[in-house]
Amino acid sequence: MSDTTRENSEIEQPAAAAPANDAARASANDTEPRTEEAPTPEEVAELKDRLLRTLADMENLRRRTQREIEDARKFAITGFARDLLEVADNLSRALASVPPEAREANEFVKNLVLGVEMTGRSLLNAFEKHQVRKVEPQKGDKFDHKLHQAMFEVPTNAQPPGTIAEVVQAGYVIADRLLRPALVGVAKAAPQADTAADEETTEPGVRVDTVA
Structure with missing residues (x-):
């Protein structure tokens, strides 16, 4: 081997070892712990x-x-x-x-x-x-539009207006829902008689003087 060849080999050896040193440094850097930024209070509140x-x-x-x-x-x-x-x-x-x-x-x-x-x-x-129950109102009960259906009105003074005067057909409910309303007649106030004649009459034995 000539002196020139020996000198070239000695010069090239450090260059070949350089990549190994870079890989070692990269591996050392990978093992170092990486720190991440903590979420801000606004981000925590949003989450x-x-x-x-x-x-x-x-x-x-x-x-x-x-x-x-x-x-x-x-x-x-x-x-x-x-x-x-x-x-x-x-x-x-x-x-x-x-x-x-x-x-x-x-x-x-x-x-x-x-x-x-x-x-x-x-x-x-x-x-x-x-859970199917019969709804059978009685005469005199208050009319309830949630359970009853008014078919007609009954003029009477025997019971208060707005109460049931007649039951035509019973109703039914299923659980808490209306299945069929009860058909009823509702009482209303009877028409008042003409009171003109009553105003002119007086009690027996009472004299009424008229002014000419």
């Missing part, structure tokens, strides 16, 4: 507000879903129950069409009436199991 809003929305959704499930369970038979109301009405009409004296005079009629009454009670018990 907290978002979390609270999300939790509130989830709770409202849960309550709304639960309420919808309960309503679906309560009112699922609304249509079916409404169709059965006509059956209950027909049973009541059948009982009302039989005079009391006919029940006592004929044993067959008496037993038939008992059977119809038992059927009606069984139907009402089935209604009760499914």
Whole structure:
């Protein structure tokens, strides 16, 4: 080997070792811990507000879903129950069409009436199991537009205006919702008679002097 070749090899050795030193320094830099900036109080407050809003929305959704499930369970038979109301009405009409004296005079009629009454009670018990209740107002009860439907007015002074004077048909509710209103007649004040003649009359034995 010539002297010139030996000198070139000695000069190139430091250059070959340079990349290894750079890699070592880069590796050392990677192992150093990196610090991140902490969130500001405004950012913390905003994140907290978002979390609270999300939790509130989830709770409202849960309550709304639960309420919808309960309503679906309560009112699922609304249509079916409404169709059965006509059956209950027909049973009541059948009982009302039989005079009391006919029940006592004929044993067959008496037993038939008992059977119809038992059927009606069984139907009402089935209604009760499914939260269907009968609304049957009494004469003199105050008219309630939430439960009653006024079909006509009855002029009378026997009871206060705005009270029920006659019941045409019973109503029904399912749970807390009106299924069918009760049909009623509502009392109103009777027209006052002409009081002109009353003003001219006097009590017996009292003399009234007129001025010419």
